[in-house]
Amino acid sequence: MSHYAKRIVITGIGLTAPNGNSLPEYRKNLLAGKAGIQKFQTRYMDEVLAGVCNFDVNKYQTKKETRRGTRAGSISIYCAHEAIKNARIESSKVDKSKIGIYLGITEHGNVETENEIHNIKQFDYDVKFWTHHHNPRTVANNPAGEVSLNMGISGPHYTIGAACAAGNCGIIQGAQMLLLNEVDLALVGGISESIHTFGIFASFKSQGALAFHENPHKACRPFDQKRNGIVVSEGGCIYTLERLEDALKRKAYIYGEVVSHAINSDAVDFVIPFGERQAECMELALFRGGISPEQIDILSSHATATPVGDIQEAKAIKKVFGKSSKTYVNNTKSFIGHTMGAAGALELAGNLPSFEDGLVHPTINLDNLDPECDIPLLVIKTPEKIKQVDYILNNSFGMLGINSVVIVKRYKK
């Protein structure tokens, strides 16, 4: 039994990833082994590698809105509209004051701040030339606020700053607000515009954690012996979450039921992950949901392809799932890089169609498994067909030692 007092279900998905702008396209590419990483030019640096999204920015936004807002806002608006459309929710029929927008972000404001400093440099740093748009663009609620403005949603909107665990944390926040009856519909998930700030690339490079490979598609190599760091990507994934009773009332399609979650903190280091606490986080989510490790069919790993981080997560997975003969493990970053604030939500989305087709998409670019990452039932290179998927566990961890786990169950009446 879930520890939630009410049943919370996923009824719509809107996303943009470096290898797809809708769930069917994204899923198709994950099953076909098609990555989406390319060479990318960022300010002050030699060419880097990045995952870039190519969704139609003006599908739901005027050109003026795009100009005034942020890339994070545009990604959020696109995903939110796509999710509402996918959920077959007629916006004219819903009370917009009862919709909440809860979006996870790794960071926000760096892009605009860097742009403005670059801009005033050409005016000898005279701040008269600093734009009046800076504050509304850089407030931390900006991505969610742009969705509210664009869609006329007057319920609560804010972002959840949770480093790279943010995608999961957005889902958790929305589920909690539905349980508290704060809202009737929650737009939840995570987004990232991080590739538009040179700082994130430069910082990972200085840390020795920025991936490089002659072939961009092969750059992100979780659990592989030759992994050499993170590929920074942009992206977004927003779900419509509803209480089951509301979803049934409007005969919604149900992708899955969010049945448990956990968030904890390593309390150890700024950047180095700590497998023991990650294991505790997975165990807590399982315990709260009354679920045994053997019941989890798919574990969507967080691994970012850093030498240290992957080993920590592998240790944690082996500790919790080492005895499970049923739990298949995959990694979506190997296709799309690290979509930062969007990662948790996007990686879960890539797995949800497994409830329908029983296919587990693989981890690609895994040519030589690092013996320290020898997770049992790691799905490598080609999809695994299993009889039935009942539970998916989604890991998402971030800097400053934040760990998050979300468990989604196949919907049953």
Place this chain on the structure above:
Amino acid sequence: MTKEEIKTSLLDIISEIVPDEDVNNLEGEGAIREQIDLDSMDFLDIIMELRKRYKVEIPEDDYPKLASMNSSVEYLEPLLANK
């Protein structure tokens, strides 16, 4: 700059700020904000763009003088005479 050049430049600036609008039909006399979707933040963008392009400083007290196309050209003409 001549009056015509100032007008052309203004239209160019406005069209960048409100790219969804057709600025070619802007009438000279009526308030710009009543003819196209241009709010106070957009107006500040016009002031900023004039500052960037022509190093023109427009005091806040003079903002009402930029209400219409004609009054804007009239106001800017002496300021841009040597540009």
